Amino acid sequence: MREPPVIRRLPDRRRLHLSDGPIDLIVEASGAPQAVQCAYQAAARRFVTILDELCAELPLLRARASAASPWPGGSIARVMAAAVAPYGRRCFITPMAAVAGAVAEAVLAAMNGAAALDRAYVNNGGDIALHLADGQFYTVGMVERPDRPSLFGSFEICAAAPIRGVATSGWRGRSFSLGIADAVTALAETASKADAAATIVANAVDLPGHAAIVRVPASEIAPDSDLGDLPVTRGVGDLTQQEITQALETGEEVATQLQRRGLICGAALSLQGNARVVSPVTPRFTLHNAPRSLLHA
């Protein structure tokens, strides 16, 4: 029984909530009230067909990306394939690694096509596409553990920076990870690029063969997972400081390479309360881990 998509304003009446199957978007646009209204209508119109478009070529999107992969037909599927293409030769990756970012991008593009907005974001479960008119900026908070949401850091993205995509990946997230990072947040030109890169960096934060890490073939949990029988992380026991440092350094190295190749602008990596930052020139990351920082309930 197909459930119809949810299209509604959130109780704050500012944000738009779009939900269909596994896609769950929180959208907010700022600008003239009429422009916002127009943009939201455009977002909803674009949104309602997305899940069907993607499902139409799901087997292809779930297959490992390689130079020989056929090019998908759908516009979002093509963005996904393009985002993972730079990695296909060296690692196992499927276009699904960029699905969340690509969907966010598509909805944002529809909004921008319909109205001139000051700024807007489409947040697809932590993979975010941003629009910033000149002089505008966003402050983005980073969450380490989705089961216990809280900020471990934040950063500002201003219109002048070439960043319009923010994505987070980690083994605690909704998608499977091959690595042990609690969260890797990547900043890139587009949300789909950030999404693919966050997946790659999060996979790289790892301690292969470590006894405290529980790995299970993805297919044992989700029979139709795009990761097939690859072992995905299901639990990470306490690690020593040295091990944490080692795992983070491996990830940091990969993130730095991606930055050099122009695939990301920057990244923040977090593992068991420790964080590393691969800083872009802008924006500035702030980590909220000063031991004496107080939150007053």
Place this chain on the structure above:
Amino acid sequence: MSEAMPADTIRCDACPVLCYIKRGYTGACDRYANHDGQLVRVDPHLLLDRAKSEGTPLVPFLEREGAWDGKLAKPGETFLTAIGAGTTYPDYKPAPFIVSSEVEGVDLVTVVTEGIFSYCGVKLKIDTDRHLGPERNSVRAQGETVGHVTTAEYGSQMLSIGGVRHLTGGTKSEGRVTCETLLDLCNGKEVELTIDEGAAVRVAAGQPPVVNGRREERMRVGCGSAAIGMFAKQWFGKVDDVVVVDDHITGVLSEHQAGKMLGVRETGISIKGRRSTPGRYFQVATPGTGWGGTDISDPLAILNPFKSKFAWPKLRLLMVSTTGEQFAYYELDEELRPVEKDLPKALEESVFRIRENCEPALTTVLFMAGAGGSLRAGVTENPVKLTDSVKHSITRVTCGGAPAYIWPGGGITFMVDVARMPENAFGYVPTPALVAPIEFTLSKKAYASLGGHMDSVRPLKEVLNEKKRRKEVAFAPENPWPLRPPESRGSEE
């Protein structure tokens, strides 16, 4: 892939992804799951369903026969808890859910939010006479100081765990471990604690404490003196003297008022320690984990030689602890020295009776925190009015549907028994601080008058129909229903 699916895998048809879901797992959306071969919705938002107190905790979304009619529960039968409501901290926006429902003719508003509490901790009441450690000594978890020994109350040792000085006032590691310890205690998990110069305990809310590896079974029937009072009649005639060994007040039958009333003869017994009133002694030994919360394993250690003027050979003496767990029976020899003998049948029953009258020893965990400015601002534009309203019992405060005791004085400082809250009601943020649900319930009229976010009030029906992030849990029958009209508050426990 579709052919060789194991029998316990189902295919979800809620969306075109058509996930195969194995038993015990969720689909790609995390909202549909395979629960024992049935497709169910498993969303994290908890609803306490009054009518479902004895039923299944999950609402099947697709019944085997016929489609779901979209209805969960009648308003008034369902109370929306704050668990999973999210929090808007610190941006001073209206709390994530402000819900209204009509109950017994009164239009009620429940403001549901999850508070981030860095000023919070738990008070542990550990039912044991055993000395866990000197007052003010540090309580540690994983080697970090997470609290201290406060005091002993009737038959229980009291520990304070957490608090802002450990959460954020110490090292980063101290804060992290404190937060973890609090979270586990609040979510009913077992925690291992060690006390400086004291015992190692394993405690979990609602479970018997384990002291130095031994599970505590009983809580003392009373102090040593009270035990004499309670059982004097049963002992009279069957034994010449009884000593109930207790670190707090050791009681002696022949000297005690209760013995005197029955005409128990003087025995010449002489107890070490400080005499309080006849037959009642303080400090007979050092506190410990032995007999009656003292450090002794041989009860004779608290006796001086019998006075020859009063004592006689063959005098029968029973020594017993406050839980009846330890006991020993002696008769005096010709030199008036106690010699241990088997407990006579006639006395067995009285020792058994002490045990029988002891309540099961438990650990109870009270969560205590203060709802500060920004949390209150999520409820109303005028935070101090909320405090006033709570103080005047116009607004009821609950935590995950469990009643909260509001500490008089300034602010909204509350205490709640975590055992009365739904499972896993607590979360944390790495500040470190705990995230706890808190609900404010008051009449719609009162809510408007204290500057409530009336624009954000949504009917309960609407929240329920928002088929998302919702889980129904059975309402704990021992809790008063949170949506009783505020007038009836006076009769609460």
